[in-house]
């Protein structure tokens with residue numbers, strides 16, 4: 330990318346993702362001394378959240394597959410004055426999720442904030458998915474079923490502390506289905522629907538359930554997709570700031586300021602969107618023949 334393009338990208342990013350100022354006093358009041366569970370804490374947004382909270386004397390429980398990375402983050406968290414335990418588990422497998430839940434209960438009998446963050450995205454055409462049923466079972470396990478399992482199991486503990494459950498979702502869950510995104514969008518939307526179905530019941534339990542709908546974030550999740558290298562994206566530190574802000578605020582969701590325009594266009598422009606997607610894919614297919 331040329332320097333000129335880099336500058337334009339940065340200007341667009343500042344416009345789309347304006348910087349967030351944290352009210353450190355409010356954050357401190359909300360999280361200090363609290364037990365916070367973060368899934369997917371070894372990289373990206375989860376890692377940034379763990380590092381951000383670590384300076385507020387919290388008790389963190391971090392879950393993911395990569396033990397070395399979790400241990401390295403736990404060391405920093407402890408250096409910053411907080412407590413930290415890790416659970417190594419692969420949410421692709423239900424037995425591993427069940428084991429993680431058991432391990433979680435041996436580590437704590439109290440949870441104040443549960444952040445459901447672990448996730449995986451896949452962009453793949455239908456044609457390239459024909460022999461890849463596992464893409465769907467994996468994304469479904471990780472993005473939908475494992476968080477359902479974890480949240481069902483931990484709800485009594487979160488109810489006891491009148492705590493919070495945070496859903497790290499994607500703007501795609503609120504927009505029209507997009508070609509090639511079936512595995513990701515179906516699993517993220519399934520979890521989002523499940524989450525929204527429970528909101529009233531959680532409210533009655535005095536649990537605050539909140540969702541952040543994130544745009545593209547510059548993490549390893551989007552790295553395999555060459556096209557995204559030049560796309561405007563939010564930085565993971567900024568995503569962590571927005572999540573922290575959501576946690577101490579009374580709002581139940583956070584989404585980019587411009588998403589409302591896309592949602593409105595989704596509502597009124599379904600036909601146009603389908604036509605544009607069709608013409609775009611047709612052109613791409615013709616190019617590759």
Ligand SMILES: NC(=O)c1ccc[n+]([C@@H]2O[C@H](COP(=O)([O-])OP(=O)(O)OC[C@H]3O[C@@H](n4cnc5c(N)ncnc54)[C@H](OP(=O)(O)O)[C@@H]3O)[C@@H](O)[C@H]2O)c1
Pocket residue numbers: 368369370371372373374375392393394395396398418419420421445446447448449450471497498499500543544545546547548549550551
């Ligand atoms: N990046 C984006 O553009 C974007 C946009 C909207 C929403 N989001 C959402 O933000 C959340 C965090 O994503 P990110 O961008 O921070 O991605 P990331 O950097 O790839 O991090 C994903 C996290 O999930 C964990 N994970 C992946 N597969 C797992 C498995 N099978 N079992 C247990 N843990 C697993 C990873 O750890 P291990 O590999 O060590 O297991 C890692 O800690 C996801 O829910 C994602 O859907 C991201």
